[in-house]
Amino acid sequence: MPDFAIAVDLGGTNLRIAAVSTEGRMLEKIGVSTNSAGPHHVIDDMCDAIQRLSTKHRGYGSLIGAGIGIPGIIDLDAGVVRTSANLPGWENFPVRVEIEKRLGTRISLENDAKLAALGEQWLGAARGVDNMGMITLGTGIGGCIVLDGKIFHGMNGMAGEFGHITIEPEGVPCGCGNRGCAERYASATAVLRMAREAIAAGNAPQLAQAVNAEAEFGAKSIYELAMQGVKPAQQIFDRFGRALGIMLADIVNVLNLEMFVIGGGVSSAWDAFAPKMFEELRARSTIYAATTPPDVPTDGSVPAQRTGKQTIIARAQLGSDAGLFGGARLPQL
Numbered sequence: 001m002p003d004f005a006i007a008v009d010l011g012g013t014n015l016r017i018a019a020v021s022t023e024g025r026m027l028e029k030i031g032v033s034t035n036s037a038g039p040h041h042v043i044d045d046m047c048d049a050i051q052r053l054s055t056k057h058r059g060y061g062s063l064i065g066a067g068i069g070i071p072g073i074i075d076l077d078a079g080v081v082r083t084s085a086n087l088p089g090w091e092n093f094p095v096r097v098e099i100e101k102r103l104g105t106r107i108s109l110e111n112d113a114k115l116a117a118l119g120e121q122w123l124g125a126a127r128g129v130d131n132m133g134m135i136t137l138g139t140g141i142g143g144c145i146v147l148d149g150k151i152f153h154g155m156n157g158m159a160g161e162f163g164h165i166t167i168e169p170e171g172v173p174c175g176c177g178n179r180g181c182a183e184r185y186a187s188a189t190a191v192l193r194m195a196r197e198a199i200a201a202g203n204a205p206q207l208a209q210a211v212n213a214e215a216e217f218g219a220k221s222i223y224e225l226a227m228q229g230v231k232p233a234q235q236i237f238d239r240f241g242r243a244l245g246i247m248l249a250d251i252v253n254v255l256n257l258e259m260f261v262i263g264g265g266v267s268s269a270w271d272a273f274a275p276k277m278f279e280e281l282r283a284r285s286t287i288y289a290a291t292t293p294p295d296v297p298t299d300g301s302v303p304a305q306r307t308g309k310q311t312i313i314a315r316a317q318l319g320s321d322a323g324l325f326g327g328a329r330l331p332q333l
């Protein structure tokens with residue numbers, strides 16, 4: 001009989017908790033809004049939900065543990081959140097100790113983008129692929145390296161920061177202190193910045209019109225304009241694709257992994273950025289060109305038959321549940 005694990009996805013606005021069988025079946029998923037009264041209240045809500053789900057699914061098998069995904073930099077040894085832009089007031093909060101105190105069981109913490117990679121490796125695009133990388137396109141760029149089915153952390157958990165690879169030596173300043181980082185050109189934030197610049201330069205009347213007309217003007221609106229053939233919007237996603245292609249060429253050259261999975265909200269703009277991304281990747285990475293036939297599909301699908309040792313660039317398949325599946329995988333490793 002299979003057992004089950006509990007997964008938690010702690011976001012700045014939503015707290016999601018799931019029970020997932022060790023075979024990868026989603027048994028139940030619940031979501032509440034993240035209590036804004038501070039970490040103690042959020043941990044109370046989280047532990048209540050974990051207890052409710054583990055009692056309810058007890059008949060299914062035994063609970064093997066809980067994996068908790070948190071946005072930000074986590075000190076894995078101490079079980080403490082170091083910094084988190086999405087969770088103000090959580091800096092240096094002893095998350096693991098507080099949860100274990102309430103539940104009486106051992107739990108595992110991990111960065112949320114890294115758990116999404118683990119989920120895709122277990123049940124998504126990279127199912128059956130032991131060595132892979134994941135790139136998460138959101139407000140910034142998240143990254144993760146999975147080796148032999150496990151997250152590669154580096155010395156202190158910071159491995160896989162693909163978003164801060166330099167694309168332009170004298171480029172746009174980044175919050176990390178560098179200039180011209182990949183995420184300054186290939187993220188939701190970057191798309192909006194480039195749109196604002198095009199509008200200010202006075203050569204994007206359709207974008208200016210859309211900003212005034214749409215209350216929720218964002219990267220998605222610019223994507224839709226690009227797909228309608230609006231030139232300045234297309235140029236933004238060309239720039240996006242080029243930056244992503246340069247970044248991918250570097251990581252393909254360094255890591256020579258079997259697969260790189262691209263996920264996150266902005267990956268849904270695939271059709272707009274992928275052509276330039278593949279063009280740049282092929283031109284700049286000798287390893288990609290040597291390991292990928294020119295006629296390979298560029299729609300992000302995973303080839304059913306993998307002939308020889310190819311570098312595959314695939315789209316993520318699990319959507320926002322990837323992190324929950326990763327959280328459930330964590331206690332199994």
Ligand SMILES: [Zn+2]
Pocket residue numbers: 163164174175176177178181
């Ligand atoms: Zn940076």
